[in-house]
Amino acid sequence: MTTGTLTIATDAVSTITLDNETVFSTMSTNSSDVNSFMATSESFLTENLTTAGMLETTTQGFGFRFEDYTQRAIIGTIVCLVAVVGFVGNVMVILAVILSRKLQTRTNVFVVNLAVADLGTCFSAPFTVVALLSKVGWPMPEIVCSIMAAIGFGSIACSIMTLAAISINRFVLITKTTATYRTIYTPKKIAAMVAFTWVYPALVCSISPIFGVGKWGYSDKYKTCTQDTSHETSDIFSSVGSALIYPIPLIVLFVCYFKIYRHITGHMKKMMGKGKGVEMTDTPNSSNVASTTKLHKNPPASFSKRQVEITKNLFYVVCAFVACLAPFAIALMIPPSDPVIPWTGVIIIFNSAINPIIYGAKHPHFKEVFRHMLRCQYHMIPEPSGCLRKIRSR
Incomplete structure (x- = not known):
């Protein structure tokens, strides 16, 4: 009174x-x-x-505050389960490429990079759980929360940039000549592309806080390690980060896969119009480390059926990422949706565990190698790598 x-x-x-x-x-x-x-x-x-x-x-x-401890406990449990599944699945992806030369392709360099990025998300997840379950705020040094927040954001940013790089790779592989593909995707250029998918997000994560725009740390609003929502420029930081990371890769993804679709359907119609069957080969030239497809010196007159399946599989990965990201992005654009943002954040983390499942269910080569790995039938892994042969010889 x-x-x-x-x-x-x-x-x-x-x-x-x-x-x-x-x-x-x-x-x-x-x-x-x-x-x-x-x-x-x-x-x-x-x-x-x-x-x-x-x-x-x-x-x-x-002043919304995520104070409902029951909801926080449920989200924490889900995040733990997703992190465990994601960690195991992405480690399997990396091991599969190491053990089988059949998977050691130029495209799969980016697939492995995507798995590493997903591991980064899984690594930061336990710290999110600690923040959610703590009743006294962040119980560890503030710097730990800041680092984990930056790792989480950087890993997700690296994921979308890697998906964009994969889409460009598939576009060149499907629509261009062998010479063009090999000129663009040399080992040094691939290494530079992979480095860029990490360096650029790292710059976005660090430059804004250096200039006083936003701050990584504990969010008392959402009870998690993300950006410090109490900072006076928190909204600007969020907007700038999203604008610098998401729009361009999403546009690249859409354009590349749309052009791949148009190219394949156009080729099929052209062959049908000439009264010829569409030539689809089941057996790719898997011994060629440059690619899992049979490439041609001229613009492709036939497509490897297996290569189209791989491209479709990688498109499913893109769809999964967009589906996981969309709820969070929509929630951010609608201010009254603050209470659902913690739940949409969990959906983003789901993506880290989904990719290995898609590979295992749809990717023709990963599916085969995964099956032998899970059954411990390492002697049946196709085209064993030198590393696997050494292990088996001991």
Whole structure:
């Protein structure tokens, strides 16, 4: 209740003190003075009560806090499970490429890079759980939370940039000549492309805080390690980071896969129009480390059926990423959706565990190698690498 002092000048000087709803007065016994005082004090109390109520309502509407511990515990449990599945799955992807020369292609360099990025997301996930389950804020040094937040954002950013790089790779592989493909995808150029998918997100993560725009750290609003939402430029930081990371790779993804689709369907229609069957070969030239497809010196007149399957599989990976990212992006654009943002954040983490599952279910080469790995049938892994042969010879 508001405390104040009100002085009313009448024929007889009167002083009224309002304190914790108690009114003490020294005033004239004149009845008109009493009536005047009662009317004035009632108006004063009404105005102050109304103001206090407005302030309370504004505070409740403006400052969302993710305080529901039951929801936080549920999200923490889900994040733990996803992190475990994602860690195991992405390690299997990396091991599969190491063990089989059949998987050691130029495209799969980017697939391995994507798996490493997903491992980064899985690595930061346990710290998210610690933040969610803590009842006293962030229990570790603030620098730990800041680093984990940057790793989480950087890993997701690296993922989308790697997916864009994969889409460009598939576009060149499917639509261009062998000479063009090999000119673009030399070992040194591939290494530079992979490095860029990490360096650029790292710059975005670090440059803004260096110039005082936003800060990585514990978010008391969402009870997790992300950007510090109490920072005065938090909204600008979020907008700048999203604008620098997501739009261009998403456009590249859409354009490349659309052109691949148009190229393949156009070629099939052209061959049908000439009265020729569409030549689709089942057996790719898997011994060629440059590619898993049979490439041609001229613009391709036939497609490897297996190569088209691989491209479709990688497109499914893109669709999964967009599906996981979309709810979070939509929630950010709708301010009243603050309560659902923690849940949409969990959906993003799901993507780290989905990719290995897609490879195992749809990718023709990974599917075969995964099957032998899970059954411990390492002697049946196709085209064993030198590393696997050494292990088997011991």
